Amino acid sequence: MNQPVSTAWPVVLSIAGFDPSAGAGIMADLKTFAAHNCYGVAAITALTVQNSQGVASVHPVDPQVLRKSILSLLSDGRVKALKIGMLNNLATAEVVGEILESNPDLPAVLDPVVRSSNDFGLLDASGLKFIRQKLLSRVTVVTPNLAEAAALSGIAVDNLESMKAAARKLVELGARAVVVTGGHLDKPIDVLFDGATMEAFAGDRIKPDNTHGTGCTFSSAVAANLALGRQLRDAVVLAKAYVVEAIRQAFPVGPGRIPLNHLYRMVQPVRVTDHAPAVAETAH
Numbered sequence: 001m002n003q004p005v006s007t008a009w010p011v012v013l014s015i016a017g018f019d020p021s022a023g024a025g026i027m028a029d030l031k032t033f034a035a036h037n038c039y040g041v042a043a044i045t046a047l048t049v050q051n052s053q054g055v056a057s058v059h060p061v062d063p064q065v066l067r068k069s070i071l072s073l074l075s076d077g078r079v080k081a082l083k084i085g086m087l088n089n090l091a092t093a094e095v096v097g098e099i100l101e102s103n104p105d106l107p108a109v110l111d112p113v114v115r116s117s118n119d120f121g122l123l124d125a126s127g128l129k130f131i132r133q134k135l136l137s138r139v140t141v142v143t144p145n146l147a148e149a150a151a152l153s154g155i156a157v158d159n160l161e162s163m164k165a166a167a168r169k170l171v172e173l174g175a176r177a178v179v180v181t182g183g184h185l186d187k188p189i190d191v192l193f194d195g196a197t198m199e200a201f202a203g204d205r206i207k208p209d210n211t212h213g214t215g216c217t218f219s220s221a222v223a224a225n226l227a228l229g230r231q232l233r234d235a236v237v238l239a240k241a242y243v244v245e246a247i248r249q250a251f252p253v254g255p256g257r258i259p260l261n262h263l264y265r266m267v268q269p270v271r272v273t274d275h276a277p278a279v280a281e282t283a284h
């Protein structure tokens with residue numbers, strides 16, 4: 001007998017920080033998963049206090065709680081990919097290291113968040129060292145921006161050549177694949193290196209450019225595409241296209257930075273007349 005075709009959305013787990021303004025972190029990740037027909041679940045590494053104008057403080061979650069939370073979600077047995085975002089400190093990074101070690105076949109995308117765009121530190125030095133020494137080699141792909149690529153590789157990264165050099169260095173350090181995202185360059189370009197092939201994907205600078213949460217969104221879109229069964233290159237190409245359109249359709253929600261419009265694909269208006277109930281009785 002033929003197996004019924006599953007129409008269930010793949011489950012994707014985000015292990016990341018909580019941004020209450022919903023532009024970055026877990027909430028951006030969940031919206032991105034939803035926009036890709038994936039069901040998002042989440043384990044919070046740290047709460048942040050922030051609004052459109054930037055991060056004011058960071059409050060890590062107890063690593064034991066984080067571990068229990070991740071194990072509980074994984075024990076449901078449906079998670080098809082992981083997205084790892086802000087880790088904040090060594091203890092949190094170590095929990096994630098354990099999880100990756102015991103789930104080596106789960107596709108995992110690491111966004112090595114170091115600082116917010118208003119220059120608030122989101123990862124301590126020992127956490128960064130642990131990412132470099134232990135996490136890079138345990139994930140499917142790592143997606144640093146220019147500053148994160150520089151922090152991890154020790155190379156100043158500000159143009160295409162140095163992006164490629166940093167990508168090569170991260171593979172030397174153990175990464176299986178790297179995407180250095182160059183959204184902050186005058187001519188935005190992303191570099192994908194899988195240890196064999198180096199590709200650069202060009203794009204046009206699109207307004208607005210003071211966007212918030214692009215790194216979180218890009219890495220989540222890659223994770224969603226991997227959960228859907230796509231190859232890494234296709235996942236990266238599609239994630240870039242999604243981020244570009246989500247920036248193009250972004251709108252301000254406060255006086256500061258502009259979050260991406262993660263749900264731009266959800267454009268059908270709801271009309272009450274399409275949902276008229278069968279009226280059994282009307283009493284006056």
Ligand code: PLP
Pocket residue numbers: 016017018019024025026048050055085086113115116117118211212213214215216
């Ligand atoms: N808050 C959280 C929870 C994040 O994960 C990040 C970045 O990844 C930020 C804030 C910073 O976002 P931005 O770089 O847009 O300031």
